[in-house]
Amino acid sequence: MMELSHSLTLNEDALKQLPPAKRPIFVFEWLRFLDKVLEAAHKSDIKGCQKQLVEQLVGQMNESPGPPTRKLVARCLATLFSVGDTFLLFDTINKCNDVLKNKDDSPSYLPTRLAAVSCIGAMYEKLGRMMGRSYEETVQILLKALRNAESQLRLEIMLTLEKITAGLGSAASNVHKDIYKAAKLGLTDRALPVRCAAANCLIEMSKHAPFLYTTEMENLSQLCYRAFDNSSYDVRCTVAKLLGTLLATTQNPPKEVLKGRSGVTVKLMSLDEALNVLLTGFLRGGSSFLKGTPEIIKSSSVSREIRVGITQAYVVMLQELGGVWLERNIGTVLSHLTELVASPKATTSHVDAVYSRKCVNFILRSTLGRMVGENAQISACKDITHIIIKNMNTIDVSGEGVKDISEGSQHILVCLLHELGCLMQSLSTTCGTLVLDTHLNLVDAVVAVLLHPSGPARLAAAWCLRCICVALPSQLHPLITRCCDRLDSLKSSPEAIAGYSCVTAALVGCVQETPLGIPHMRGKVLFNMAEELLRSASQNSRLSLHRTQAGWLIIGSIMTLGVGVVRGLLPRMLLLWKNSFPRSSKEIESEKARGDAFTWQVTLEGRAGALASMYSFLYHCSELAAEDTVRRLLLPIESALLMLASISTIVKQYGQHLKASTAMVRLRLYEVLSLLPPQSFETHYTSILKLLVSEFTLAESGANTTTSLLRYACHADDSVILGTWLHETDHKTIEDQLQPNSASGSGALEHDSTYLYRPLAEGTTLPGPLPLGVAVIDASLVLFGQMFPLVANKHRLKMLNLFGDMIRAAKSQRQEAVQTNIFTAMLSALKSLSDSKTSFGQDDVKKAAATLLLGGLTHTNPTLRVASGEAIGRMAQVVGDPRFVAELAQNSFDKLKSARDAVSRTGHSLALGCLHRYVGGMGSGQHLSTSISILLALAKDNTSPIVQAWMSLMLSVVHPFAPVLQNYV
Template sequence: VMAVRCAAAKRKSMNPMRIQPTTLIFMPPREPIEVIKGPNLTEAFDGSNYEVRCAVAKTVGNSIATTQQNQKGNPADGVRSSSPERPHQNKGFKPISLEEALGVLMSGFLRGGVGFLKGTGEMIKGSSGVNREVRVGVTHAYVIFVQILGGVWLERNITTLLTHVLDLVANPKAASSHVDAVYSRKCINFILRSILGRMLGEKAQASACKEIAHIVVKQMNSIEMGSIILGLGTTASNLLTDQSLSLVEATMAVLVHPCQAARLAAAWCLRCICVAVPSQITPLIDRCVEGIENMRTSPEAIAGYSGALAAVLGSVRLSPLGVPNTGYEVIFNTAEELLRSASQNSRLSLNRTQAGWLLIGAIMTLGVPVVRGLLPRMLLLWRNSFPRSNKELESEKARGDAFTWQVTLEGRAGALSAMHSFVQNCPELVTDDIIRRLLTLLSLHSPCSLILKTYGQHLKAPAAMVRLRLYETLSLLPSHAFEGSYTHLLRMLVAEFTLTENPANTTTSQLRTVCHADDSVILGTWLQETDHRTIEDQLQPNSAAGSGALEHDPCCLYRPVLP
C-alpha cells in the first residue's frame, strides 16, 4: 500500500495539474489549490512512512508553488513545475494570493488527521489532536513550496512568510498539549532553518535576522534568530552594533519571560551570539551575573539569567578569547550562594537549586585549569547533596513532603549533571580517589520507586531525571570501578526495561547512543544522517515524548552540540 501511495505521489509531482495526491485517477485540469484542499491533503499524509511523506510533500509543495509562479509582481526563480500548462492559461483560473496558499498548508498543519461528514458534524477519522504524520508531512511541504519558488521570491516575501510561520506556532491548535507544543516548535524551526539558512545569502540573512528581531520584541520567540546569527559568524557584529535593532537587548528581555521554553530559547540565542562574535562573551557574563544579583527574588529572572550564563559559558570552549580568571570565581560564588540560599525561601527553592547546579555544570566545561582550584569546594557541594551515611539514608525516607522531595530530586539530578560534566570535561582530574568518592555518593540515594509510591506520580519527571543523570555519569566511569554495585544497578536496569515500577514510565533511554553501529538501523538511526532528522525523529517508535526540547534538558545549553 505504501509503495502505491508513494508511486502515485511521485507521478502527481511530475504533473501536479492532472492527478489527485491520494489516487491515480486522472481528472480534467483544475486549480491545484483545490486539488489538495481539505481531506485530500490530510489523507495523503495520514499513516504514511518516511518515503510517502517525502513524495506527497513534493506533490503538495509543487502544486501550491504552481499557484504563485508567474503571477504579477511575484516571480519565481526556482525549479518550475513540469506541467505543460501554466495556471493562468486554464480557463476560469482564479489567481490565488500568497496568504490563501499558505492558509491551505496552515489548515493541514493545525487540523491534520481530522475529517467531518459535510453537514453532519460527525467525526469520521482521527481525534481532536493533530496527527503527527500529517504535521511532519506538511512541514516538508512548506519547505519544498519555498524551495521551488526560489531565493529571489523568498527575499521579496520574507516578511509575509515569517509572520505566517511564527503565527502558526503561536496558534493554540498547534499546542493542544505540552508534547504537541514541543514538536510544533521543532517543525517551525526546521522550516525556518531550511529556508533562511540555506536559501539566502549573507545580506538577505542579516535582513531576515532583523525581521525576526522585530518579531521577538512583539512575540518573544528567539531561538531561530540565534541559529541565523551562528551561521553569519563574525559578520553578525554589524547586527549587534545596530542601535535601531538592539538585538542583544531584545534577546535579554526574553530571559524574564514567564514561559520556560521562551527563556531557554533566549539563552540559546545568546550562546549563538557569543560563538559568532566572541567579544560578546565577557559583557554578557557580567550582565547575567548582575541580573541574578539584582533580581534575586524573581523565580523567572533566576532561571532566565542562570540559563543564559550557562549557555554563554558553553560557548567559551569555541572561542579563542576565553574569560578573565576572576570571572570564573565570581560565577562559581554565585552558583554556590544560590545553592546555599535555596532553603531560605520555599518560593525560590526549586529555581535556585536548578540554577546553581546548572551554573556549576557549565563551569566544568571550562576545563582543568579552571576546575582544579574549585575541586575541593565541588566535592563538598556534592557531598551535601546526598545522604552522608546509610543511617541518614534510611532516616530521610521517613521525613519530608512532596515539595521537599521535588527540591531534593532536582538537587540530586543537578549534582549528577555536574558530576557528568566534570568527568567528561576534566578527565585528568578524575583520579581513583575521586572515582571512589563519587561512587560512594552515588550509592547513597533513596529508591525513586519508593518516593513515587509515597508522594505521588507528579514526582515522576524529576525522578526520571535522577536516573538519567546517574546512567550518564556511570557510563563515563570505568566499569571495574563499580563492580561491587552490579547487583543494585542490574536491578534498576531490569525495572527500567520492563517498566516494573510504572507502565507509563518516563523515558530515559540511552539506547541509541550506545547501540552497536550494525544494529542501530532498527532504531531508525539512518534518519540521523538526513536533513529531516529534526522533525522525523518524533515519529520513531523509540523516541521519547517531547524529546529534543531544551526545557526537558537545560544542560544542553552548555554541552557540545551533537552532529
Template sequence: MTCLGTIYRCLGRMIGRSFDDSVTLMVKLIKQSESQVRCETMNTLCNLLEGVGPAASMCNKEIFKAAKSCMTDRVLSVRASAAKCLDTLVEYYVPLYSNDLEATVNVCLRCLDGSNYAVRLETSKLLGHVLAQSQQQFHVTSSNVSLSTSTTSAVSVTSNSSSRNKLILLKDALSLLASGFLRGSGRFLKGTSATDMIKGTSSVNREVRLGVTYAYIEFVILMGSQWLEANIVTVVSHCISLLENPRAIPTHAEAIFARQCVGYILGTLFRRLLSEPVQLMAAREFIVLVRQRLQNASLPEQLEEGIGEIGVTDSTVELEGKPVGLDSADVDEETNATGSGDSATKSFDLDSSVIRRGFGRGSTRAQRQQQQQHVLICALDQITQLVRWLDSIAAPLLDQPSQLHELLYSALSHPIAAVRLSAANCLRQVTIVLPGQRAALLDRCISCLQQTQRSRGDTILGYSMAIAGILAGSNIGALGIPSSTAKQVFSLAEDLLRAANQNSRLTLPRTQAGWMLLAAYMSLGPDLVKSHLPRMLLFWRNAFPRSIRELEVEKQRGDAFTWQVGLLPLSVNVTFLLD
C-alpha cells in the same frame, strides 16, 4: 506496461496518434485490475506525459480523473505512482492549478492520511508544484493584462482567457496549505468524537501535517530565492501564525510537533534560498516579533495569574521601561497594592486573598500562555540558527535598533522555563560567533543575577542558564574569559548555595542555579578548577549523606525535592570527571 511506458518516453510524438487509444485502454484497465497493475499503469501514464507532452491535451482530463481516483487507493504504492503522474500532468493541464485547485489540494491531503515516506514525498511535491504553478500563472496573467492595455482587442482576449481560468492569490494559496496543516484531510467522522467535532479540537494526523510541511518547502523552492526575498515578511508571519492557532496545539505533544514542523520549514528555506544580507533582515524580523510578544505580557494579566511578588519596584525586570512580570509571593500585600485597579478586569476573593479573573476569562489563560510559549521558542530558535549561519556578520544585531542582547536579557526573566532556555542558548551562540562580546555580556549577566538573587526565582534560573551557557561555550573558540570573571562566577555560585535555605520560596531556584554555575565552571579546565577544588569537595561532602544511617533516613523521608537536590551535585561530579 513498463515497455509501453519506456517507448512513449523515448519516442514521444514519433509514435503518432496511438496514445489516444492507449490512454483509453489503460484507464479502463485501472478499474478492473489489481494493485500492482494499477501502479504500473500510473507509471506508464506518467512516462506517456513526459514523452508526448502537450500533444496529449485531449487526454489530460481523462488521465486526471483516473489519477485522482488512485490518489486515495488503499495500496500506498498506487498512491505514490498517482501523485507522480499528477505532478507530471501539472505542466500541461491548466485546470489542475486554477479551477480545480481546491479539489486537488483536498485529494492530496486525503492521500497523505496514513501514508509512508514515499507517498508523503511524492504528494508534497505535487502539492507544492500545483500551488507554485498557480502563483506563476497569476503573475503571467497579470503581466499580460498590463501589456495588453494599449489595444482594445488584446484586452478582450486577455480578459476572456483570465475569466476561464481562476486566478489564485498568494494569500489564498497559503491559506490552503494552512488549512491542511491545521485541519488535516477533513474526512467525515474519521478519528474524531462528538466532543471534538463540537469544540473543533480534533488533532490532525501527523502524516498529514508532515506532508504539508514538505509541501511548504517545495512550494517556496519552486517560487525561487528572489520571490522569497520579496515576500519574506509574509512567509514568516504566516508560519508563525500557524503556532498561534488553537488547532495546532490541542495537546503539549502536538504543540511541540507543530513547532518542530514550523522550525524545519523556516530553517530549510532560510539556509537554502536566502543570502546573508537577507538572513540578517530575517533575524531582525524575528527580533521585532519576539519583542512584541514580550511586551504583550502585561502586568495586570500576570497579577491575575497569582505570580506577583511583594513590591513591584524591587522584583520586576524592565523591558524598554515596561515591567515584564512578577513571581509568586505573598498575595495579601499584592491584593492591597492592586486593590485600587480596574475592577472590570480583576475580581478579588477576600476569603482566600487570591486575585481571580473577571468575566470568565480564566479558562483561556493556559491556552494563551501555551500559544505565546511556542511562538517565542520557535522565534528564538530561528534567531539562534541565523546567528550561527551569519557568524561575525551578525554583529549589527547588537546595535540599534535591534539590540538583540537587551531582548535576550528580558526573555531570561520569562515565567516559562523553555523560553528562558531558548534565550540562554541564543545568548550563548552570540558569544560564540562574537567572542569579543563575551566578557561584556557575561559581566552583564553576573550583575543582573547579583541584583535579583533575593527576589525572583525565574530570573535567578534564567540568568544562571545564560552564565552557564557562556562559560561552557568559551571552550569552543581560542578567546576565553578573564580569570577574575571565572572566580566571580564561582563565588556567586557559592553564595547561592549558602543562601538557599534563607527563603523557602527560593530554595530550589537558588540550589539549581548554584550547582548549574558550578557545573559550567568545571568545564573551564583543570587550571582554573584546581585552586577551588577544596571548596568543591566541601560542597559535595555536605550535599550527600555522610553515613549509612543518614542514607537510610534520607530514603525514608525523601521526596521529589530532595531527590532533585541530590541529582544536581551528581551532575557536577560527572562534569568534573569528564573535563
C-alpha cells in the same frame, strides 16, 4: 556500423541451443548490447533489420519478462522508432493494446501485461506527438485496465500515464481530466508505490493542465492530506513535491495561463490563501474545510505523517518560488509560521508542541538557512527580532504580576529564537552590524525573554545568546558580566534566577568554542556566585527550588572550563557534593521522618544537580579524577544508592509528582557511574544492577517506554530494515518523529537544561535531549553494558532467567516494550564483552542467553527480529566455540526447512546472516554452503517481496565469505 547492424538482431539459433535456465540471461545481454548500440546508430544502419528487430522485441514482450528485461525491451523499442522508420509504430502500439484488452487475468500472464504497458510508456515518452491521435484509444484502454488491476499493474499503468502526459504535453489536453480522475484514486491507493506514481503523474500534468492549481486546488490538497496518512518516506516526499509545486504555481503561473482562452482572467489563489491551504492541513488533516474554529480544536489530533508531509510541502513550495521571491516575502512567511505554531491545535500535548516546533524550525532552516544570501538573512534576523519584541510586549514581567497572555507565545519564541541563533552563527562576524544596531536592540530583545514565565522560552533565549557569542566572541565576557549582575540584582524573582542562571551556564559552556575565552578569575567569581545561590536556597521557600537548580547548573558549566580553572576549586566542590547527601543510613532514616512534599522536591532536585555537576567534572576534567578523588566521590554516590533503595515510600507518602525528580536523580547517578572505573564501585554491584534491571524492564513503571538506543546498537548494514537510513537524509529532524520508539524525535532543551553547556552532538545545530522517561532508560542500558563483563556467572544466569520471565509475564504492547529494552541491554552487554575480550560464561549462562535471544527471531516486529539476529551473531563471536555456533546455525536451518510464514523465514535467515557477519564462514564449508542454498532458494520466492528483500540483504552479508556466490552475481 553497417557490419555491426548484422549483429543487432537476436541470434535465435544460438538461443535455442542453450539450456532453458540460461536463455533469459542470453536475451538480457542481447538487450543491453542493443540498448547501447541503438543510441549511437543512424537510420541507414538499422534500415535493413528494423522489421526483424521489432518482431523480436515484441516477441520478447510476450515471453513474460522480468522487470529489468521489460524495461530494456521498452527502451529499445522506443529508441528503434526514434532512430529508424515509424512505419511499424502504430502496429506495435496496437499489439500492446491487444495485450491489455486480453481478458486473461491469471498471474502467469501478468508479466506480459506489465511489459506491454511499459513499452507503451517508453514509446509515448520518447516519440511524443509523433504518436498522433493513437493516445486517445490507448489512454482509455489503460484506464479500463486500471479498474481491476492488481498493485503491480496499477503502478505500471500510472507510470505510463505520466510518460504519456510528459511526451504529449498540452496536445493530450482532451484526456487530462480522465487521467486526473485515475490519479486521484491512485493518491490514496493502499499500495504505497502507486501513490508515488500517481503524484508524479499529477506533477507532470500540472505543467500542461492549469485546472489542477485553479479549480481543483482545494480538492487536490484534501487528497494530498489523505495520501500522507499511513504513508512511507517516499510517498511523503513525492506528494509533498506535488502539493508544494501546485501551490507555488498559484503564485508564479505560466504567462499563458494568466489569460483564459476567451481573454478572461483566471482566478488564482492569493499568497495568504495558498499558505492557509498548508496551515489547514497541518491543523486539521483531512477533515472538512468547512469546520469552524471550535470544532477544529475539539477534533482528534492530526496524524504525524500528515504533519511531516505538509512540512515538506511548505519547503517545496518556498524552494519552487525561489530565493528572490522569499527575500521579498520573508515577513509574510514568518508571520504565517508563527500563527501555525501558536495554534492550540498544533500543541495539544507537550510532545505535539515539540513536534510542531521542530516542523516549523525545519521549514525555517531549509529556507532562510539555505536559500537566501547574507543580506536577506540579516533582514530575516531583524524581522524575527521585531516579532520577539512584539510577543514580549504581551507579557507582564513587572514585579509580582508575571502573566503569560497567550499560551502560544512560548512556542513562537522558542522557534524564532532557535532560528535567530542559527542565523547569527551562520552569519558569523557579519552579524556584528545587527548586534551594534541601537535601533534594533537585538541582544536586549533576546535578554528580555529570560524573564518569560515559560521555561522553554527562557532556555531558547539562553541558547540564542550562546550562538551570538560563538559568532561574536567579543560579546562573550561582557554578556556573562551583565547576566551575573542581573542575577544579583533580581535575586528575588524566580524567573530571573532561572533565566539568568541558564544563560550564564550556556555562555560558560561555549567558552571552549571561542578563541578569546574569558579571564581566568571569572571561573572563581562564578563559582562563588553559584555557591551563594545554594547557601541562600533555604532562606526563602518561594525561591529555594530555583536557587538550588541555578546554583548546580552554573557549577556544572564551570566544569567545562577545564582543569586549569577547576583544579583550584576541587576541594570546595568535594565538600559541596559531600554535604548534598546524607552521610549515613541513620541520616536517611531521619530524613524520612521529617519534611513535606515541597522540601523533598527541593532535596531531590538538589541531589540531581549535584550529580549532574559531578558528571560534568568527570567528563571535562577526567585527569583530576585520581584514585583519592574517586574514593571521595563514592561517598555521596553510596548515599544516593541508599536513598534510592527506599525512595518509593517517600513517593507514595508525598505524591506522584516526586516521580520525575526521583527519575532525574537516577539518570544523573547512571551518568556519573558510566564515567567511573567499574572496579571502583564493585562492592555496590548488586544494588546498582537491581536498579538498572528494574529500570529497563519497567518493573516500577506503568508506561511502556522504550529505549532510543536499539537502532544504534544494531549493525549499520541493517539500516534498510530498521529505517535508520533516514538519518542520512535532509529530512532527519522531522522524519525522526515517525520512528517507533518512545518519544522518538521529541528532543528539546526543556527536558534537560544541562545540555545548555554540554558539547553539541556532531552534525546538529541545536541540543535535543530526549524526555526524562526515555533518557533514564538509555542511561541505564549504557551502564548495564559496561558492568556486565564484571558480573559473576551466577548473577548473569539469574538476570538472564529474570529477563525471560519478565518477557513471558508481560502482554501485548508492554511485552514488546520490555523485550525491546532487554534486547538492547543484551546488545550493549555483548559489545562490552567483545571489546574487553571477556568470556560469556558457563554452559548454563550460554543456554539461557540463547533461549532468550532465539525467541525474538519470530517476533512480528521486524526491529526485534533484527535485534535478536544481531545479538545471536554477537554472542557467537563472544563465545567463539565452533560447536556452539554450529548448534545455532543448525537450529535456523531446521526452522527454515519447515517455516512457511514470512516472519519465521526472515528472522531465521537474518540469524544465519548475522552468524556469518560475526563468525565469518562459521568454521565449516558445509554450513556456508547450506546457508547460501537456503538464502538463494528463499530469494527466488516471488510470493513474498518482504522475504526477498531480507534474503537479498542477507546474501550481501554472506557474500564476502562465499566466493561461490560470484557465479550468481
